[in-house]
Amino acid sequence: MLWACILLPQLAMDGVLRERSDPAAPLALLAGPAQRRVLQAVNPAARELGLKPGQTLTAAQALTRNFASADYDLAAIERWQRFLAAWAYGFSAQVSLHYPRCLLLEVQSSLGLFGPWPRFEARLRQELNALGFRQRITVAPNPAAARVLANAHDGLAVSDDTTLREALGRLPVERLGLSREVATAFARMGLRSLSQLLALPRDSVARRFPAEVLLQLDTLLGRQPLALEFYRPPDVFDARIELNFEVESHQALLFPLRRLTADLAAYLAGRDSGVQRFVLQLEHRNLADSRVVVGLLAAEREAGMLFELTRGRLEQLQLPAPVLAVRLLARELPAFTPQHRQLFDERAQQTLPWEQLRERLRARLGDHAVQGLGACADHRPEHAWQTQAQAPHTALPACGPRPGWLLAAPQPLRESSLRILAGPERIESGWWDGEDIRRDYYLIETRAGQRGWAFRPLGSDGPLLLHGWFA
Template identity: 65%
Template sequence: MLWACIVFPQLALDTVLRERDEPDCALVLMGGPSQRRVLQSVNCAAAKLGLRAGQTLTAARALADGFTCVEVDPARVDQVQQLLAAWAYRFSAQVSLHYPRALLLEVGSSLQLFGPWPLFEARLRQELEALGLRHRIVVASNPVAARMLANAHDGLAVTCPEQTRAALLQLPIGKIGLPADAAQAFARMGLRRLGEVMALPREALARRFAAQVQLHLDQLLGVRSVGLDFYQPPDRFETRLELNFDVESHQALLFPLRRMIGDLAAFLAGRDCGVQRFELHLEHVEGPDTRLMVGLLSAERDAAMLFELARGRLEPLRIPAPVRNLRLLAEDLPAFVPQHQALFDPRAQQAQAWPQLRERLRARLGDEAVKGLRAEADHRPECAWQLNDLGTCGALQVTPGSRPGWLLAAPQRLPESGVQLLGQAERIESGWWDGGDVRRDYYRIETREGLRGWAYQDLAAPGPLWLQGWFA
């Protein structure tokens, strides 16, 4: 087996930064008791002001001004870590959150699907950067070794037990995950690296240190296995974002909405499903939430498409009160079946596929404004086409080109000249059972401009031709 460990050294800070549209703003995360507030993490802009993690808030304000303070939210950090596990589930069925701020995933069985490890690693890094998360990635022959090697390395790949052991023996004592008292005891003995510790007699270590220390060393070197709880994706997706300020315009909601939709798409890809309906809740300072329902005719999981649909539903909405929080809920998660595509797409570069165009029209115009057509078993053209909901098909099949695709609201009289008849007449006599009896001879016609239509002559009252529709 081959295990990859992805460590997120600034997960709490990245969780806040990825939800803000101000990358150049100096921002710090605070923690600790109210009597002594301490900076737990700072971004690059705050570091340029001289701020460092571990400083008290009083000292930081004495050094600089104009930075934003945000309280650490452990619940939000845990929510992002659960999202990362769902994302990693796309690449491996064995994903574990055994260590905080880290993901363990077995990748040996996934190399045949995702390619050799360098290509696989590049894909992981690209998608993590798109999620806005800094990371380190290490591969080793057992999960504990991969996690501890990630304390000192990034990009290291030791794919066999011998290479893993050689890399571990060079690790400093403080980076192998020992309890603090055991690490201090080894340091007082003059031992600096794991290789020096492993050179000691095993019996001597067992007499001087607790059994937990020996167990950890055995798990680190792969002598004993560690029990891991593997992640199972939930059957629903829910995320909530606190804006921390009142928002009254649609434009200010687009950046957090895009990030939430991106998280939804990552969850869907990891679970190998799509979404057919999701709800966006606008939580106001006062009054009930504004619910925005986004429904699709078929399951989709493309982030750009889902964002455009949500945006199309949001922009016409009149926001009744300032928005304080956003919540996205998706429970209708059917299986996703990708559409078959040709090797060479004949569509123009800017053209959209019909499913995407259909959903955009529904989002912009409303569900009731976009309808489909179905053929009815009636020879009269005005009765042969009926409106139906998109996504449903009638049982009657129509030969393409046998009837015009555009019927006029009312027949128009044609001039006696300038129209050429194409072929023989097609007689239609029908409707006696419902009082709409017709007796007509239909002709395919062509005008001087080259337009082709469908016209008839009423046999009950012979006279001119009447245009009823146009062929495409």
């Protein structure tokens, strides 16, 4: 087996920056009591101003006040780690959150689907960068070794035990995942690397150090399996972005909306599902939340489409008060079946598939503005169709040719040069509801070459009545 470790060294900072419209602005994350706030993490722009982790907020403000601050939220770190686990579930059925701020993925069984490891790794990095998370990725024959190698390497891929032992042997003792007291004791003995540790007699190490030391070494070398609990994504997507200021315009809500819909799309791809209904909640200070309900006729999960549909419905909402936070909640996550497409798509690049066009029209014009046509079990032309929210997938009942354009009321045909191409087709029906008809229908052609559908009431000698035109 091969295990990949995705280490997320700046998870807390990345989680805050991705929710800000200007991630390049100086930012510091603060921790500690109100009397002594300490900088826990800083982004590159803040580091250029002379700020660094461990400084007190007072000392940082003495250097400069040109930086923003936010809380170092441990709950948010765990939430982002679980979100990324749901994303990683789309690449491997075995995803573990065993270590903090990292993901463990079994990738050997996924290489046949995603290609050789260099291509697979490039895709992982590309999607993580698009989501806004920095990463270090290593691969090893066991998950513990992959995690330890990520402490000192990025991009290292080890596939056999011999190479693994060599790579681990060069690691410093303090990066092996041992407790600080044990690592300090080894350093005082002059032991600097794992290879020097492995050269010691096991009995001597077992007598002088806790049992966890040999257990950790055996786990790194694959002699002892690491017990892992595998992640399973929840059946509900619930994400919230707290805004930095009170937002009073739809335009300022587009950035958090784009981030939320992109996160929803990544989550759905990991679960191999779609979404058919979700709710966008806008939180206000002293009013109840405003709700934007987005209902789709079919399951979707493409990020751009979800954004455009939600944006269209959001712009129809009159904001009753400034918005403090945006929340997206999706509970209906049905299975998703990708649309079958031709190998060589003949559509122009700017055209949309009918499903996407239909949803955009519904978002812009309203749910009842776009209707489909469905067939009814009635021979009378006036009653043989009805409007439906979704176009039917069943075929029309077998009958003679029917026009695509049915007139609201039949009109007499006065033209004397009509050609009758087919007919008559007699339709007698409707005795049960008082709208009984008895007609003989003909397929006709006018002098100009137009083809129509006309009838004459049974027993009548009058002119033909035009009821519809064929395309």
